[in-house]
Amino acid sequence: xxxxxxxxxxxxxxxxxxxxxxxxxxxxxxxxxxxxxxxxxxxxxxxxxxxxxxxxxxxxxxxxxxxxxxxxxxxxxxxxxxxxxxxxx
Numbered sequence: 001x002x003x004x005x006x007x008x009x010x011x012x013x014x015x016x017x018x019x020x021x022x023x024x025x026x027x028x029x030x031x032x033x034x035x036x037x038x039x040x041x042x043x044x045x046x047x048x049x050x051x052x053x054x055x056x057x058x059x060x061x062x063x064x065x066x067x068x069x070x071x072x073x074x075x076x077x078x079x080x081x082x083x084x085x086x087x088x089x
Contacts, residue, residue, distance in 0.1 A: 023043070028034040035041075 023039065026039055028037065028040070
């Protein structure tokens with residue numbers, strides 16, 4: 001099963017690289033040929049027509065909250081209540 005998955009992955013990778021190479025070296029002798037070429041039509045139709053507007057930054061004041069100080073004994077009581085005793089052997 002793993003060898004089949006590896007072969008499919010390699011085949012997919014090779015097809016992707018081959019199509020990228022074919023698209024990069026794709027050219028026409030005249031402008032008239034490029035209007036009928038399916039690769040050129042697909043490449044130009046996928047380009048975005050307008051750019052989206054950039055979001056405006058919003059500046060907010062950050063307020064620092066200072067919690068009330070707690071004693072160490074209060075923390076130990078909560079900890080002692082949440083710990084289970086060891087099992088009885």
